[in-house]
Amino acid sequence: MNMATYCDLNPDLLSLEVSMKGRSFSACQPRRQFEVASSAVPVSAMDSLIRQFRAAYAGTNGEQLAETLSPDTEVHAARLQAIWGRGDARSMTSDLNFLFHQDQARHSIRLSKEETSGWIAIYTAYWKAIGEILAAEGLRNDTQSSWAKVYIAWKEVTLLTVRGYTNHDFENWTIPCLYVTGKYLRLFAMRADAERGLSSDDMAVDDLKDDFDPQAEEHKSLEDCARHLNRIFQVCASDRAPLEESRKWGVYYAVNLLFKTYFKLNSEPLSKNILKAISAGRADIPPIDKFPKSQQVTFKYYEGVLAFLEENYVEASTLPGYQDAQRNLELILTYLIPCRLLTTHTLPSSRLLEPFPRLQKLFIPLSRAIRKSDLKAFDIALRDGEDEFIKRRVYLTLERGRDIVLRNLLRKVFIAGGFEEPKEGAAPVRRTRIPLTEFTAAVQLSSGEAIDPDEVECLMANMIYKNLMKGYIAHERGIVVLSKSGAFPGTKV
């Protein structure tokens, strides 16, 4: 159930980032170049890969470089198969050695010895990972594999890429390579976990524990993945180079990946640690509005949802208002609407909800009940939407909307009470001493059930306690005395 919750909760903001990248470097261009290269001269696939690598290096184009490490079988199936070739490790190694050592001199890019060895190691691991991926996808005839193996192989690619920055002097324009490895590490980890979930017999229990750890079992790979993503974050955040050469520009991408992972792992505390780490280093990290919009939106979304889950609704109301993808907006509104309901007592207009049939279904019955101060309708709407609300984690928040329904109802009673006998020359004054029985009758009428007068008194006390109503209850006399000025704050009464 958890998993499902988080799957749905996790917005696919990644797609947004991909499209952003597309804008900056024109996704199809390098590939065309690659295809031309491969069709013109009969060269090995590794050769074309390294050509692309060189082109990216010559133009210091990080996205293009990262493209050479893409393991996406949907887009690049043919290319990956070509790279894998016949799976001959020796020819792959000699290819790489030739391409990086001998052939390099003919080209204009200059790689240091450290960088060269770093890249060779990465492409070697990449090649091996491709073998596993093709096998796991059933694209290899000779063997099969599992996502667990793919995960391990890709982890190696990730580790070596990280090492490129710590040990091999990789420059900061290459950080999209970290993004692509991190992004797929998370995806492969989830597939490995799902795969293990299917074959539940395989119970790798830590024998040193006193109890089974069901959570760790369920998300074993993803938890491992979180540690490596955290490493990527550290490698970015801890770079002390001047800002223009700094890996700090990778911070928000890494953080967003971590948020996605931690949310799936159901670990808000870890997410909060990241927020703390960021705000601690905020002086050093470039301001967030200097980062790509997609990264800003994703980050603010998670920041807002975290505040929401902590019941910090005022802060959560700063959920991003970036209106790009319909789906993102819908996700944001899912949290923003309950926030506004509780903080400012405002309801979504039908115009706002118009493009979102799902949100309409969720919120319109509730809104209507609140407007009509209909307790019964509110209870029904809440019950009808319960499963969905719980899945979206807004149930516990929306539930408190009942206070607003009640407030509206009591306000109606107050208004229906009319005015006191007007005094000479004075402005008319509402009747402010109202018998409790009148409220009891109203609550019974609205909720459609009998209710204990003591409970009504309790509800009234709550209204006063929460500052939704001003006045006091004189219990012994059975009346409520409301304030002459502004008995229901914020409602002009």
Added chain:
Amino acid sequence: MSWAVPPAPGIQPVPYYSQQMNTAYTPVTIRSGFGQAYQPSQQYSYSAPANPPQPSSTMSPPDQQQQQKFDWPQSVRNYVQRTFQASNEIHGVGREEKEARLKEIIRSEQERGTMFSTNWDEMPLPQQLIQKERHQALLAAVGPTHAQAKSPSFAAVSKKRKSSDLSESEQTNNSTVPWRSTKALSIEDRISKPANDKRVLMDGPLTGKSKFQKNVEKRQRRGDGGYQSSYRSPSPSPPSGPIVGLNENLEKRYLRLTAAPKPEDVRPEYILHQTLDLLKRKWRKENNYNYICDQFKSLRQDLTVQHVRNEFTVSVYEIHARIALEKGDLGEYNQCQTQLRALYRAGIKGNPIEFKAYRILYFIHTANRTALNDAIADLTTAEKEETPVKHALNVRSALALGNYHKFFQLYLDVPNMGAYLMDMFIKRERLAALANMCKAFKPELKLRYVTEELAFESDAEAAQFIIDYNQELLEERDDYIAFLTGKAGQIFENARAQAFSRVDLKGQI
């Protein structure tokens, strides 16, 4: 579906928590359904510590077990599958022989009621048993009782055994637990181990051997000129499967594991069944929580290291959870609760309704909204209608809406042991309600009203609660005591804020 306990092992007839305790809360009716579990459980053939490990089938023929339509455990299915795997074929053992033997083994396990507790992964295959018996028959021609007399682990057991059990056990010794017998195994190893049988050696008997046995074998190997060393490293490699315990002591101190457990320190499941019975008796008699908790922890550890996850496991965690609840040990309770959630989700039977209700109350106590949301998400529509769950959900919604009137009414009528959990946060909610009342009710309230609304047992208790915060808020009148709400100011508001800031989260994951 009823939340009452199914035929799973319950606690014994007298509920241990029925002891009169000096608690502050109103007595609640507990366990109306739980009582069913207290029928002396017949499932466990191992009710007395002195029982032999393989009791005769005449001792415990639980009739209902036989009549029941059997839902075969996966482990049995796997066992059957392995029997007929081509790679496990043993030359000279025919299919019919194998089938007959397989049926016999399964029937005998079923009759004994150990179908679910037997470790089928470690059970030798029928063909291996047949083969072994042939060797023994061969041996018997030389010295008929030789093999049994030298069996070390059985010598130890037989001391505890009653004479009436002996005749039956001889036969079972050989047919079901041959791996315990060093002699038999080593003979087999030396004489006729087929080359293709390595797997059995690696997965099965080897992992369950005592140090003594290993030494014996090591010595033999030396004599054999390293005949087995090609597939056995001198230091035993980490077991590929779960270990199988050999320890037959019922009690064991809990020790945190710092290295892989040794079989001789771990108790096999049938011993653990006896342990549980013993612990239940001791708990009723001595009520020594430190001892009980320690013992339960070692019991859980033994189950975990042997990968035992069945209804017995559930009952162990359920019982420990209840005891921990009663003693207010939330850390242990929460550990058990976490395990139980996973076990129920794995489809193992127990009392999910009872414990799902506790779980909700627990997260109300720890004010963990995320977990609370998850706990609700875990419920099916049908479960939400079950009394204990419904009660817990109502408690939650009453608190969420500040409806203290409803909340304290729910407190007066809690199913099962939920009252122990509600006790954990009742004080804090009383403070919240008082803070509320002091702001809303002016100028005063009768103390009796507070007593009734906040479910105090008496005016005296209510008065004491208020006086603990301020002595001047109560005033004697002619025929009643007045609670001067108008004078309370921020007293209860502050106390409330403090109480909520200090939720004890120990044991929280």
